[in-house]
Amino acid sequence: MTFGRVAILGPGLMGGSIALALAERGLVGRLVIYDRSAARLEEIRAAGVPAELTDDPREAVREADVVILCVPIEAMAGLVREIRDALKPTALVTDVGSVKGSVVGEIEPLLGDRAFWIGSHPMAGSEQSGFAAAHSDLFENAAVIVTPTAQTRPEAVERAGQFWQALGGRVVRLSPEVHDDRVAQISHLPHLLAAALVCETSEEALDLAAGGFRDTTRVASGSPELWTEILSANAETVACRLAGLIHYLQALQAALEKADEPSSRLALRTMLKKAQHARSQIPESKSKLKKHS
């Protein structure tokens, strides 16, 4: 089975990994990669990816059976406006954006019935970005969320699910709003927190930091531009979850201020035990993606 002609628009970490995975698994008839940067296209040519390369997005999507939008969130709508008249009406169009409410809200009305559109978000990646970090096994056992709305045609849900499954993903269906709330909890808020923690740590203390601190704050090495975009696109939900966390931290502060009282120690211990247990339930990734400190 192949997905026919696949167009990847924006071969960064995500797009590049999709290209490598499709090629390695023999899942593609023809692979076309679009990027507006000649240097980026040259990097991909040099890496030997078996794909046609173009700096014309309309050219890339013409005759494509599957189109994957892998550009930054804020560039998506502009790109869709550029390509929409060149799409085959039977094309599956999806994206890899980390926020779905705003992206789906913009793209859905732009595409209408011009193609089979559905939003996607593969929960894979790292603090790294760019094609140099791409890996053919990035999606192996990763959750990939597809986000149908009331307007989504069942065939789009079906085909997007098959596509991500073929790359190794565990497909999960959620509405864009539920997606944004869950991802705020497990990705956006942790990112904000890691960055805040680093900013609030004195230079002298950072000098003493060991493996635990490096782990806790690893995500804070991610691109500030990318993350400003992500946090802004999901700002309302992240703000709401952050408010809840602040409330929780205030209770912990109160417990620490009376740490000699047995009830405070019990509260601390109960919280730590709950955290240890909940963390032990997190499913293990099978991705062999190398981690860099």
Place this chain on the structure above:
Amino acid sequence: MTFGRVAILGPGLMGGSIALALAERGLVGRLVIYDRSAARLEEIRAAGVPAELTDDPREAVREADVVILCVPIEAMAGLVREIRDALKPTALVTDVGSVKGSVVGEIEPLLGDRAFWIGSHPMAGSEQSGFAAAHSDLFENAAVIVTPTAQTRPEAVERAGQFWQALGGRVVRLSPEVHDDRVAQISHLPHLLAAALVCETSEEALDLAAGGFRDTTRVASGSPELWTEILSANAETVACRLAGLIHYLQALQAALEKADEPSSRLALRTMLKKAQHARSQIPESKSKLKKHS
């Protein structure tokens, strides 16, 4: 060079790693390990550690030139009371406790001039504990903080420094109070934060968690009992640093609530950039300690 007769009281992750490192590096004349649990001693015997094993702490420290207290913080003072009359007056006595103000404050008056006492804290370890997790290279390039006070004799500072250096550590001298503040920032507060984050994340969201979330919350897998002890022993300082962080998070929440204003986006981006830069300055560990998820 050897350190003569070395007694390790409490062979968990820290004590066990010290024993393995001393043996591997040929730094010890005679190695004596004390634990009150026969099962633990049997575990060490089975691992083939070249040491005399005893369940009598007074027996362990008799004739010892170096004594390392590796029991939980709250057991330290009781243990020191038990052994202090059996110590050689020339013995170097130190510990590996994660909090120094309370530990040093208790032990210093108990020992007086009965031995050369100074507090130590090797900034190494992981969310694991127990002898099974011990590694001979745990201290390789790790910061080891020694905490002299006005009462500490210069020979104690000197000898403790030589000891940790010989195990591969980078020795740093700080007062117990400065130690506790820095460690609150890079270890105790991050631990509390990771645990709070896990507790505030819904089960449905945890199901989607990827590598970033696992990294951010790895420390929350640590022993709840051990960490209740640590956080309680440094409660005042941790509460103060937590208050500062909450303040910072409240400002971030306000920025997110006005994320469509350019000034808010600029504030977010500046914060993320500062975090990325600061994190890139954290020194790299050379420990080969295996990380488990």
